[in-house]
Amino acid sequence: MSTAWEGDEPRSTGWTRREWAKLALAAGAASSVLAMGGTVAGQLLPPPAKFQGELRQEIYYTKWPRPTWWDDRQGRPILATDFQEWQGASGVWRGLFVNERWVPGTGLAVLVIRVKYDAPEFQVSTDLVPPRGFSFYHDDPGQRIRIVVFADRCTHLCCPPGWHVITDTVPDRAYRIPPPTYSVYGQDPIFCICHGSQYDPLLLTTNVHPRNGVPYLGATHVHGPTQRALPIVPVRVDGEVLVGGMPDPRWYDYC
Secondary structure (H helix, E strand, O other), X not given: OOOOEEOOEEOOOOOOHHHHHHHHHHHHHHHHHHOOOHHHHOOOOOOHXXXXXXXXXXXXXXXXXXXXXXXXXXXXXXXXXXXXXOOEEEEEXXXXXXXXXXXXXXXXXXXXXXXXXOOOOOEEEOOOOXXXXXXXXXXXXXXXXXXXXXXXXXXXXXXXXXXXXXOOOOOOOOOOOOOHHHHOOOOOOEEOOOOOOEEEEEEEEEEEOOOOOOEEEEEEEEEOOOOOOEEEOOEEEEOOEEEEXXXXXXXXXXX
């Protein structure tokens, strides 16, 4: 299996493995815990008597370390109509807002992707049920929009995977199963450059969290070293704004 790394240096990117690991820790360690809910979040927030902020269920744009098309939208709510087909962006769900400003490092890092609306390859293999009022993905038949939201922390070692933001390193094509995003549509799967894991947003499947035994729905892993799916975040749209819904917080407690 080929790798994007040689020793501590990537072959063609400007980021070392240590830098990517630091990014994952800084952006995700607190956020994945805070997203779990009240009892766990209390470890990160001030005592209730001093707490003046709010946790928001809406999904907001966050910046990627490299220049992206959504850089100037950081801190704005993500709208379902913002994306062209096959576009995606990084965001935060259940972030803490104080004085109308997001507190960096809070909330669950997410990856929002608009896939092809009528792709016959789109599969949802699960008996799970989304939270009331939410769906496992957002469909707008009138505008032919389909959006899927994923936790943006790799299930291998919690590094931050990306969607079409790494263009100078080619993902390994030795896939464990053919990913239709690439084999049919020529789009790279969700790609974690740190260690090479890849996930297909068109193939949603049920996996079981190895530490707690909880079944969850996620994007099928099509390339290791990860061995399981990338969890989705159920969504609904309120006035075009994407809103996340908590299925079972144990889906996301692997970081």
